[in-house]
Amino acid sequence: MPDWSYHSLFKPWLSILPGNAGREFIHRGMSTIAKVPGGRSFIEFLGHMSPSEKLHRNLFGLHFNSPVGLSGKIDPQLSGIEAFPNLGFGAIEVGPIAKFPSKPRTAASLSKTNDALILPEFAETIGLIATKNKLTISRAVPILIRLEEPLIIAEHLKDAGDVFIIEIDSIESIDDLTHIKTVLEDKPILLAIRHSSAADSLLKLKSASHIVDGIMIEEDRILTDSKQVLSLQQTEGMIHALNIIKNEFDIPVVTSGGVAEPSDALALIKAGAELVFLSGGYVASGPGLPKRINEALLDELGDGRKELPGWIWYWLFGLFILLGGALVLFFSFTKVILFYDEAFMQMTRLELMAYNPNLYKFMSHDRMTLAGTMISGGIIYMQLARHGIRYGIHWAKRAFDIGAITGFLGIMLFLGFGYFDWLHGLFWLTLLPFYIKGYKKTSSANQSPSSKNRTNHLAWKKAIYGQLLFVILGFSFVLGGFVISTIGTTYVFVDTDLKYICMTPDQLNALNEKLIPVIAHDRAGFGSALFSVGLLVLTLSLWGFHEGSAWVWRTFLIGGIPAFTAGIFTHLYIGYIDFIHLLPAYFALALYLGGLFLTRDYFKKDDSRGCSQNL
Numbered sequence: 235m236p237d238w239s240y241h242s243l244f245k246p247w248l249s250i251l252p253g254n255a256g257r258e259f260i261h262r263g264m265s266t267i268a269k270v271p272g273g274r275s276f277i278e279f280l281g282h283m284s285p286s287e288k289l290h291r292n293l294f295g296l297h298f299n300s301p302v303g304l305s306g307k308i309d310p311q312l313s314g315i316e317a318f319p320n321l322g323f324g325a326i327e328v329g330p331i332a333k334f335p336s337k338p339r340t341a342a343s344l345s346k347t348n349d350a351l352i353l354p355e356f357a358e359t360i361g362l363i364a365t366k367n368k369l370t371i372s373r374a375v376p377i378l379i380r381l382e383e384p385l386i387i388a389e390h391l392k393d394a395g396d397v398f399i400i401e402i403d404s405i406e407s408i409d410d411l412t413h414i415k416t417v418l419e420d421k422p423i424l425l426a427i428r429h430s431s432a433a434d435s436l437l438k439l440k441s442a443s444h445i446v447d448g449i450m451i452e453e454d455r456i457l458t459d460s461k462q463v464l465s466l467q468q469t470e471g472m473i474h475a476l477n478i479i480k481n482e483f484d485i486p487v488v489t490s491g492g493v494a495e496p497s498d499a500l501a502l503i504k505a506g507a508e509l510v511f512l513s514g515g516y517v518a519s520g521p522g523l524p525k526r527i528n529e530a531l532l533d534e535l536g537d538g539r540k541e542l543p544g545w546i547w548y549w550l551f552g553l554f555i556l557l558g559g560a561l562v563l564f565f566s567f568t569k570v571i572l573f574y575d576e577a578f579m580q581m582t583r584l585e586l587m588a589y590n591p592n593l594y595k596f597m598s599h600d601r602m603t604l605a606g607t608m609i610s611g612g613i614i615y616m617q618l619a620r621h622g623i624r625y626g627i628h629w630a631k632r633a634f635d636i637g638a639i640t641g642f643l644g645i646m647l648f649l650g651f652g653y654f655d656w657l658h659g660l661f662w663l664t665l666l667p668f669y670i671k672g673y674k675k676t677s678s679a680n681q682s683p684s685s686k687n688r689t690n691h692l693a694w695k696k697a698i699y700g701q702l703l704f705v706i707l708g709f710s711f712v713l714g715g716f717v718i719s720t721i722g723t724t725y726v727f728v729d730t731d732l733k734y735i736c737m738t739p740d741q742l743n744a745l746n747e748k749l750i751p752v753i754a755h756d757r758a759g760f761g762s763a764l765f766s767v768g769l770l771v772l773t774l775s776l777w778g779f780h781e782g783s784a785w786v787w788r789t790f791l792i793g794g795i796p797a798f799t800a801g802i803f804t805h806l807y808i809g810y811i812d813f814i815h816l817l818p819a820y821f822a823l824a825l826y827l828g829g830l831f832l833t834r835d836y837f838k839k840d841d842s843r844g845c846s847q848n849l
Contacts, residue, residue, distance in 0.1 A: 236281045236776070237522035238701040245520075253341045254311075261314030268317040282629050282777040283322040283525045286532055286682035291324075293486055293508055294422035294447055296376045296396055300324030301503060301531070302524045305490050305513035306380055307342075307351070307464075310358040312368040319374035322524035327490070327511055328365065328395065329380030333387055335361035340461060344518055349494075351464045351514025355457060362387050369394040378424070385410060388417045397422045399450055402435055402442075411445050422447040424488065429468065430454045432475035436482060443483055451475045453491025453513065466514045468492030469501055476505045495519060496530040497688040503531070519690055520698075529685035529780060544675020545624040548634060551668040552615025558661055559608025563800070566601035570594065574655050579748045589745065593735050595808040600756040602807075604763055606800020610793045611637070611767040614774065617789040619672075622778075626681040633773035637766050638669050644762025647719050653751040658759070686782035693835035697779065700832030704775035704790065707825040711768025714818060719761030726754045730815040767797070779836075787830070787837035794826050 248256030267273040278284060285300035292298070303325035304318050318326050338354030345352055359382065360368070369377065369391075379395035381388055384404060391398075398418055402425050405411050415423060425446045427435045432451065439449065451472055455462040472492045479487050488509040493499045499510045516523050565572060571583035571594075587594045615634060622630020645662050687694060721728065732738060742749050771793075778786040801819050805811055 236701075237520040237698050238705060239280075240520045240522070241695075241698050242702045249344075257342065258311060258313055261309055261311070261317070264317035265314050268320060274320055277317065277320040280776060281321070281522070281525065283320065283522075284682070285322055285324065285528045287680075288535060288682075289324075289528055289531055291508070294397055296422075298324040298376060298509065300524065300528055301507075301509050302499065302527050303327060303378070303488075303509050303511040304516065304524075305511045306330065306378075307353060307357075307491075307513045308516055311360055312365065315368060321521055322528050323375060325376045325378060325509060325511070327378045327380060327399065328369070329399070330357050330359055330382035330401075331362060331365050331379060331387060331391065332359050332382040333362050335359060335364065344514070345463070348518050349466055351466065351517060353462050353464065355460045355462055357382070362390055366391065366394055380426070381414075384414050388414050392418045392421065395421075397424060397447075399424045399426050400446075401426045402438060405442075408441055408445065411442055415445055424448045424450045426450040426452055426490070427475075428452050428454050429471045429475035429492070432478045436478070439479075439483065443485060446485070448486035448488060448508075449479055449483065450511075451479065451487060451489045451507075464491060464514055466492075466494040466518055467498070469498040472502055473505045476502065476507060480506045491515075493523075493527075495688065495690045496523070496527045499527045500530055500534060500688070526685065526687055529683060530688055532682060533684035533686060535684075539625040539681055541624055542626050542676050542679060544672055545619050547668050547672030547675060548619035548623055549616050551638065551665055551672060552612045552617075552619060554612075554665055554668065555615060556609050556612025559605045559610075559612055559796070562601055562608060563605035566598050566605055570598045570601060572655075572657070574657065575752055578653060578655075579746055579752060581746050581749075590735065590737065592808075593737065593742075596731065596735055596810070597753060597756065599804050599808050599810060600753070600760055602800050602804040604756065604760040606796045606798075606804075607760065607763040607767050609796035609800075611641075611763065611770060613793040613796070614767065614770045614789055617785060617793070618770075618774075621783075621785040621789075623672075623676050623679055626676075626679040627683055628680050629683065629773070629777035631676055631679040633770060633777060635673065636773060637770040640769055641762070641766035642666070642669075644719070644759075644766060647723055647758035647762050653748070653755045655755070683777075683780050683783075685780035687780070687836075694781070696832045697781075697836035700829045700836070701775060701779050703825045703829035703832065705772065707822055707829060708768055708770075708772025708775050710818070710822055710825070711764055711771055713768075714822075715761050715763070715765025715768050717761070718764060719758050722754050722757030722759075722761050726750055726757060728815075730812045734810050734812070779833075781836055782838075784837050787833060790826075790833075791830055794830075798823055798826065 244260065248259060268277060289300050290297065291301060300322060302323055304323050304327060306327040306329045309315065312328060315326060336356060336359045338356065338358045340354050343352050376396040378397040378399055379391055380399040384400050398421060400414065400423060423446045425439065425442055427449065429451050453464050453468045454471065455464045469492055472489050476487060486508045487506060488511065489502050489507045490511040491513040493510055493512050494515040502510050512523060569583060571586060576582050618630045618634045623634060642662060645658065727739065739750065774786065774789065802816065802823065805816055
């Protein structure tokens with residue numbers, strides 16, 4: 235679940251559901267999607283959250299895709315365990331697990347000020363048997379199991395997890411710890427302490443350091459009214475504890491909690507944390523937090539990308555589409571009906587104009603809107619090639635390929651009514667070698683994007699809603715393209731079209747039986763182009779939101795101008811101004827302008843932006 239849907243669509247109403255119903259609805263829903271065929275690919279399509287290979291690391295003899303993990307406090311029912319590995323997490327903590335299940339008297343929640351996670355005083359757990367059943371799934375990432383009663387249940391869970399967490403207060407003697415290590419068949423053990431007690435725990439940690447494989451430093455809590463309150467912002471205390479532990483021990487240290495935004499995680503990793511596990515910050519900042527941290531880590535590593543020389547072929551592909559759109563626009567303002575159209579219909583443009591001027595203008599309007607869409611598409615293709623594919627960014631290439639392939643397939647729609655003009659065919663045949671050459675030359679584009687985003691500042695918050703508007707805009711274009719293509723290959727006209735033309739389909743056929751196939755060809759062509767460009771806008775909206783990527787904002791701005799100008803101005807130019815007919819265009823324009831306004835500050839590079847403002 236990306237942040238643009240979590241904060242704007244789900245969180246407001248799920249937070250008012252009783253108990254933990256909202257949490258379970260989200261977790262179960264994500265896991266259900268992840269389990270169906272193609273579900274994981276769909277989640278990846280929505281968020282493109284897979285961590286870069288540059289962030290992979292080995293620890294405790296295990297492979298972690300990312301240094302970011304999820305605390306067991308977030309999913310005590312294990313209802314979302316199928317989905318979390320798809321959100322950019324490199325590890326999942328489970329538990330605390332006790333022998334018998336325990337249901338809390340109070341529900342987990344965020345404080346009213348959104349700066350603390352509130353949990354029941356005694357942790358919620360599903361018990362030993364249910365945990366074993368849940369963990370029979372194949373593990374996409376390492377599973378860390380927190381044992382609440384280690385002496386009792388360690389033996390039963392030894393095959394269910396990869397690493398085991400034991401709280402320092404649950405061990406009475408080193409002999410107990412040695413016994414548990416033996417029972418777990420020497421699997422890695424982390425000894426967990428709260429950051430506020432790091433100095434007081436040194437003696438006990440020293441006596442256990444030769445047995446355990448690492449130390450987990452956890453966020454602190456305040457007990458009040460049978461609840462535990464965990465502040466989201468505890469980075470300073472966590473770093474202090476890290477320094478104490480690192481000065482005394484030469485074993486891996488991981489942290490759990492105290493991360494509210496990417497800068498917190500980066501500070502902990504810089505201080506020596508091998509892994510950072512998210513708790514309340516994941517709920518407050520949203521499911522996109524691990525992705526944001528991963529992208530910030532990549533940005534910290536620096537720009538080690540190399541240019542792919544094959545990007546120029548993709549750029550030329552976009553340029554030719556732009557030029558093709560410009561040519562169509564020129565003809566739509568001049569001749570409209572070309573010589574091969576006249577040859578097919580056996581009717582000249584002057585005869586058509588003399589018979590029904592509105593019919594001629596209507597055909598002009600179809601070709602103008604097609605031209606605007608092509609020019610916009612060409613701009614987006616060129617921008618993706620120049621700023622994304624050039625540097626091997628995987629999402630940019632994938633977006634380009636999706637748009638281009640659907641565009642090529644759309645040529646089949648031209649045959650819907652038996653009319654295929656040779657100029658369209660020649661145009662696509664000209665483009666095909668450029669696309670194939672670019673596809674082959676950039677096949678190594680597998681780089682993940684980085685981001686300047688570090689905090690939950692106001693510009694980020696606004697951009698979440700701006701991204702939602704652009705996602706809706708892209709989806710609207712895709713849906714509109716599908717509808718127009720369908721109409722173009724079936725009914726051809728809608729009621730407002732016939733009202734403007736002042737003729738029925740029967741009258742058009744009586745005038746010239748080849749007239750409707752030509753009009754249908756134009757409508758299907760426009761629908762196909764809109765569908766393809768809609769996919770470009772949708773994928774750019776889903777995958778291209780990274781703070782500091784000013785080129786993405788410019789792509790939305792410049793790329794939208796030709797399509798909206800042609801789509802709306804054309805109707806004014808020919809006098810086809812029916813409000814219902816133009817309502818989708820007005821709706822799309824509102825989404826476009828709103829998206830540009832809300833996202834401008836986020837995309838603009840400005841490292842001096844003020845302090846964080848948590849959601």
